Amino acid sequence: MTRVQSKARIEHYYWIISDWAYLGSKRLNALAAKYRLEVDHYPVRLLDVYAKTGGIPLPDRSIERQTYRFEEMRRWRDRLNMPLVLEPTGFPPNDELASCLVYAHKSRGGDVGELSAGIMAALWAESRDISDPAVLSDICREHELDGDALLDLARDRSIIAELDQKTADAIGKGVFGSPFYIYRGHRFWGQDRLDFLEELAAKDG
Template sequence: MSKVIDYYMTLISPWTYLGSQRLAEIAARHGAEIRVTPVNFGEVFPRTGGLPLAKRAPERQAYRMMELKRWRKHLGIPIKLEPKSFPTNDRLASCMVLAAGETGGRPLELAQAFGKAVWEQERDIADENVCKTVAEETGHDGGALLAKAKEEATQQRYDRQTEDAIARGVFGAPTYVYKDEIFWGQDRLDFLDRALSEG
């Protein structure tokens, strides 16, 4: 495929989850490949001027909640606004997504399933058993992906992708990069769609 979208994301971002299906549909319509690239935004934020949610001003936190309500209604995606399992450590699940991509699996589908687990089902994807089960629910070999996710090479790749994301100018999730043009946020998907239409 000549059209490639680098998809920088974290599984524990509601915005990543809200945009994931539309991204898949846009890519399919344009015959574009999606390179699913989970990164550690706990490293990205402090180096790019961002703050984790808990450290943001109350006004910003309140507006985020308002926007989540708007987008939930607009898209018809029944996310929980404050899921029991948020925040949580998504490193293991992210590495399982990488492992799926390296072993002929379906990384985008797995990433979407992890997002649904957090934002609709209130499951804790820091838990190994949950990760294994979610992978199996998508038709993957959960045990094999879990084992590969724990390998040093996979862990190092996750860290390397985080550094690469920062070097490319990524500062928030989700970020879509097409032809070195950055589109930050699921509310920029229309612009990504137009860019793909232009070639």
Template sequence: MVSVVEYFFALNSPWSYLGSARLAAIAAKRGAQVAVRPIKLGAVFSETGGVPLAKRSSERQAYRLVELQRWSRYLDLPLILEPRYFPADETAAAHLVIAAESAGFDALALAGAIGAALWNRNQNIADWAVLDETSLELGIDVEDLRQRFSPEELSRTHDANTRAALDKGIFGVPAYVLNGEVFWGQDRLDFLDRALASIRNDM
């Protein structure tokens, strides 16, 4: 049986971006599938006591930048600490990822590419021109997806993903769920890898 990792994330999250490629590599190595679940992080914060970045203390905001720089260097993954278009309205981008997942495309690769547009290339992921260019690089036709899936349908899925995250006890992103066990944060990917390896060894 193929293991399925549910991946709950937000495209505005630099931590989701930093973990995206590693998640894909782990899944490929362990023969696992990834169910891609963009969520509304603001709604999760409001129900779980999370504090939006702009409302955090100056000390916490400053340390976040230190940690982002550390991880960027450690992973050798370029990251703009304070991108011009952050935070972006990620609704359209999240809906695009949901549509790509529903249509059978590599939604994890698309989510990673959109994250790179924001955190590496300093682009506005609320701009359809950016989303179109990013998608075409992966062989995904944005206009085709927009015709196949209505905004209302995609919005319902976005809300359902958010509700599912809350029901599973998720309070931040990225979060990875394997057989009901939550791994929160891209710095927990090693534990996810070990859990997947353990399942394969037991088969």
């Protein structure tokens, strides 16, 4: 009997409030569609990842690193021609409910990539407060989803536990930043590494 090999998948570990994950979101979804790859989107608690892997939260970084980040954000905003608010109002928002909303939608078999990209765009392109349940409900409606039902599910202990578990899984797989992509065992840190990921996907046909 001929054994059919399953198609490789992209594991996407990211912080839902990550500027770099936002900048990579549309290209990741487009890359996956181009090569007919499935993407497993896994929001994580990045501060927990940092605590285990030596990462430094943004407010604790030197002023030189913080100001350079703005330079890079402007460069990528222009390169990708994506709207980007450098300092969204109230940043950083609490990310738990938004992350759990993604897992809630995932548990129902929904298109997580589109919803996730929409949440990040609400923050980084529109400066909306994605810690606000009303804002998240509006984003769901914009994607023709039942926001109230998904938010109720997002608050369930099992969904919160999944966020915690995927954060632990990420650390176990060597993830230390956001966004982080794993494809066929190869790790890629940062949206600026998507070209390398695509090269590998193209070789696989």
